Amino acid sequence: MNKHPLLSVRNLCVDYITENGDVRAVNSVSFDIRQGEIFGLAGESGCGKSTVAFSVARLHKPPAYISGGEILFKGENILHYNDERLRSYRWQQVSVVFQSAMNALNPVLRMEEQFCDVLLAHNPGLTRYEAIKHAQELLTIVDIHPSRLKDYPHQFSGGMRQRLVIAIAMALNPELLIMDEPTTALDVVVQREILQKVYALKEKFNFSILFITHDLSLMVEFCDRIGIMYAGELVEVAPSKAILTAPLHPYTRGLGNSFPPLHGPKKVLEGIPGTPLNLLEVPVGCRFQARCGKVHDRCRQEYTRLVEIRPGQQTACHLYEEQGLQQDSVIYLDKAAGC
Numbered sequence: 133m134n135k136h137p138l139l140s141v142r143n144l145c146v147d148y149i150t151e152n153g154d155v156r157a158v159n160s161v162s163f164d165i166r167q168g169e170i171f172g173l174a175g176e177s178g179c180g181k182s183t184v185a186f187s188v189a190r191l192h193k194p195p196a197y198i199s200g201g202e203i204l205f206k207g208e209n210i211l212h213y214n215d216e217r218l219r220s221y222r223w224q225q226v227s228v229v230f231q232s233a234m235n236a237l238n239p240v241l242r243m244e245e246q247f248c249d250v251l252l253a254h255n256p257g258l259t260r261y262e263a264i265k266h267a268q269e270l271l272t273i274v275d276i277h278p279s280r281l282k283d284y285p286h287q288f289s290g291g292m293r294q295r296l297v298i299a300i301a302m303a304l305n306p307e308l309l310i311m312d313e314p315t316t317a318l319d320v321v322v323q324r325e326i327l328q329k330v331y332a333l334k335e336k337f338n339f340s341i342l343f344i345t346h347d348l349s350l351m352v353e354f355c356d357r358i359g360i361m362y363a364g365e366l367v368e369v370a371p372s373k374a375i376l377t378a379p380l381h382p383y384t385r386g387l388g389n390s391f392p393p394l395h396g397p398k399k400v401l402e403g404i405p406g407t408p409l410n411l412l413e414v415p416v417g418c419r420f421q422a423r424c425g426k427v428h429d430r431c432r433q434e435y436t437r438l439v440e441i442r443p444g445q446q447t448a449c450h451l452y453e454e455q456g457l458q459q460d461s462v463i464y465l466d467k468a469a470g471c
Contacts, residue, residue, distance in 0.1 A: 137164035137204075138340050139188065139308060144201035146183050146192065155411045157183045159364045160201070162438070165308065170334065170341040172355035172372075174348050174387070176408055180364040181344050185310050188342065189228050190218055205308075223254055227301040229294075231313040236297050237285040243267075243296060244281040250303050270299040274329060291322040298330060305337065312344045327354050349391045352376045357444075360384045363409040363419040366438060370445035380447040382424045418450065426451055 146158035158180045165171045173181040186192045188203055190210060203210050205225065213221060230236040238246055247267035252258055258266075268278035274295040285293055294314060301309060311330070315323040331354070334341060345351050351358055351372070358375045360368040360383065368381040379385045386404040393399060406423035415421060418431040428450070436448040 136166070138167045138169075138206060139165040139342075140202075140204040141184070141188065142202040142204065144184065144187060144203065145199045146180070146187055147197055147199045149195035149197070150412075152412055154199075156199075156414070157196070157364050157411065158187070161361075161364075161366050162201075163359050163366065163369060165340050165342060167307070167340055168334070168338045169357065170331075170343055170355045172343040172345065172351040172358040173361055174345060174351050174358060175361035177346060178408055179361040181361050182312055184361075185228070185312050185342060185344050188308075189222060189226050189310055191222075191228065220254070223250065223301075223306065224304045225306055226308045226310065227304070227306040228310045228312065229297050229301050229314045231316055237293060239285055242282055242284055247281065247300060247303065250300055254304055266303070270303060271296075273302070273333065274299045290318055291326060294318065294322075294326055295329065298326075298333075302333065302337075302339075306339060308340045308342065309334075310342045310344070313346070315350070316345075323350065348375070348387050360387070363414075364411065365419060365436075365448065367420065367436075367449070368445075368447045369438065370442075370447075374442070374445050378442075378445075380441055380445065380452055381420075381449050382426055382451075383420050384447075386423075418448075 141164075142162050144158055144161045145156060147154045147156050161180070161184060163171065173184060175181050183192065183196065187198055190213070192198065198211060205221070210218075210221060244264060244267065247270065248260060248263045251263040251266060252260070255263075264281070267281055271278050271281060276292060276295060276299075280288070285296070288296065298314075315326055318326065327350075330341070343351065343355055352375060355372050357369065357371050359366050360375070360381065362383045368375070368379065368384045370380075375384060376388065379388055383404070386402070389402040390404065392401060404423055409419055409422070415432070417433050418424070418427075418436045421427045421431045424431065430450045434450065436450060436453070438446040438448045439453050440446045441452045
């Protein structure tokens with residue numbers, strides 16, 4: 133795996149305009165994705181993970197706007213791209229698999245037309261015959277018979293529709309595939325089939341994946357590294373195994389304790405107390421303070437920042453910060469000095 137990141141997100145801030153003032157949905161988020169890596173973002177609904185994903189693809193729309201930071205793809209800041217450059221960036225370099233396959237597909241067009249729309253729009257020199265042949269190859273890759281190109285979306289099962297969306301997303305050989313809760317509406321057996329197919333394709337074509345979900349157990353099985361988000365901030369970044377067996381942040385531990393173990397003795401599940409933070413009323417200090425069982429005075433007075441505590445594992449928690457390395461281990465700026 134290439135050591136240099138394919139994607140670098142640095143101090144990303146995304147705000148939403150509301151009647152009650154601007155709301156910061158993503159606050160100083162930083163992470164890297166290397167070539168061929170599967171990086172996951174997990175957290176409760178509303179934590180900002182999908183907003184990050186849409187920002188990486190430059191698909192955010194008003195009332196959302198990027199208020200600070202950088203998104204570097206192969207060293208280029210995509211926030212400086214004009215419309216023409218964005219057109220080639222999307223699909224050819226970065227593509228998206230959306231949450232609802234039925235909503236992502238046009239119900240009144242045969243699949244042949246939907247594949248050809250993408251292929252011909254980005255390859256003006258391609259003939260329709262060549263586009264159809266390529267679409268047939270894409271269907272074969274995701275284990276759907278090429279003759280089904282003549283069918284409409286409603287004629288496919290939920291799992292097949294999701295594979296169709298994946299095939300369309302891969303039509304132009306992107307280097308980064310963004311998957312925003314792609315298996316939410318599917319049963320657990322179909323979920324596993326879809327993810328196994330995606331993993332096999334990733335191994336074959338060596339693209340990277342940004343995987344978004346609220347299902348931590350699914351993410352631990354599928355991803356190489358995981359970022360845990362709470363109230364618009366990254367609170368922990370670590371290899372998947374560490375998230376499962378040695379989580380650092382109290383919120384990460386709370387997420388893990390809310391899932392039943394697949395092996396070993398049964399345990400009483402523990403929910404995370406309280407409710408998600410109202411982003412219009414962000415307190416000074418740690419955003420998790422009201423729900424944390426280990427809160428102390430410093431948590432209410434000082435902002436947290438990601439610090440490397442173990443090799444490859446960073447957390448934003450005052451309980452561990454004193455144990456961290458020197459200042460150069462901090463991977464983003466203090467909130468007060470950020471966006």
